[in-house]
Amino acid sequence: MSKDDHNKVNTTGHEWDGIEEYNNPLPRWWVWIFYATIIWGIGYSIAYPAWPLVKSATPGLLGFSTRANVAADIETFEAMNGEVEAQLASADLTTLADNPDVYNYAIQSGRATFATYCSQCHGSGAAGAVGYPNLLDNDWLWGGDIEEIAFTIRHGVRNTEDEDNARFSEMPAFGDDYLTDDEITNVVAYVRSLAGLENEHGDVAEGAVVFEDNCASCHMEDGTGDRAQGAPNLTDAIWLFGSSPEQVEQSVRVGPYGVMPAWGMNENFDDAKINAVAAYVHQLGGGE
Structure with missing residues (x-):
């Protein structure tokens, strides 16, 4: 071998x-x-917890739980922030900025809360979108000072959760047998002309008559609106639902009806959190 x-x-x-x-x-x-x-x-x-069951998992002999650890951490930080939270909850919002510690805490807390609950509609930068208000400008229905902002956050807009206190206004759907097609075309042309926009269709003079008869009671005779009752200014360049002829006509025909939740009735919102969001939104630059 x-x-x-x-x-x-x-x-x-x-x-x-x-x-x-x-x-x-x-x-x-x-x-x-x-x-x-x-x-x-x-x-x-x-x-350790390992095998999934129908509604839970095997707990393990050591009783280890990541959820319990997170809950303990949350309790620890809540205890650490308890004093400043109490001050924020009872603070006079008009003088909140005079207390730097509480104010700075409010801004950071409000930023996190806004990102979690508000950015889905108003955008991560609060610039809004079609149908969702821009919170960075000075065009505020129902007022944009910090107290009015807090009221709007607490009670919301046109919701069913807080009907007694929610901000409420309703524009009629003028396309439902209120105005003819020609009248709608004319009033759209007039409304756009108030903001200096050009029109290819419609008679502006005839639209002015339609506006005076049907719209001036809320938007005022000069179109500058009445934010106390939620009627927007039609003479500026800020259009919540768009300024194109088609978009304005849609608003006239259907009547926009945006809804904002009453966050004060949400179990995750207390007075401190509402005040924090109000302070954060107010300091973004558009608050009055």
Whole structure:
């Protein structure tokens, strides 16, 4: 027998088209590590939560819970912030900025709350979108000082949760047998002309008559609006639902009816959180 025959690795006995499969055993160190991982996995599933059940998971002998750890951390930080939270909840918003510690805390807390609950509609930068107000400008229905902002946050707009206190205004759907198609076309042309926009269709003079008869009681005779009753100014360049002829006509025909929740009736909002959001929104630049 040759030397090569002594060193030759045995095969499994399988052969495919002349190709044989060597029977090379795994390194012993690898095998022992593999066994160790099996033992470790069994021990982990016994000691820690591991196997999912119908409504929960096996708790493990050590009773470890990431949820409990997070809850404990939250309680710790709430206790640390308890004093400043109490001051913020009872603060006079008009003088809040005079207390730097509470004010700075309010801004940071309000920023986080806004990102969680408000940015879905008003945008992450609070610039709004079509149908959702821009909070960075000075065009505020119902007032934009910090107290009015807090009231709007607390009670919302046209919602059913806080009907007695919610900000409320309603524009009629003039397309429902109130105005003819020609009257709507004319009043759209007139309304756009108030903001200096050009029109390809409609008679501005005729639209002015329609506006005086149907719209001036809320938007005022000069179109500057009455924000106390939620009627926007039609003479500026700020258009909540768009300024194109089609968008303005849609507003006239259907009557926009945006809704904002009454956050004061949400279990996740207390006085401190409402005041914090009001302070954050107010300091963005548009608050009065």
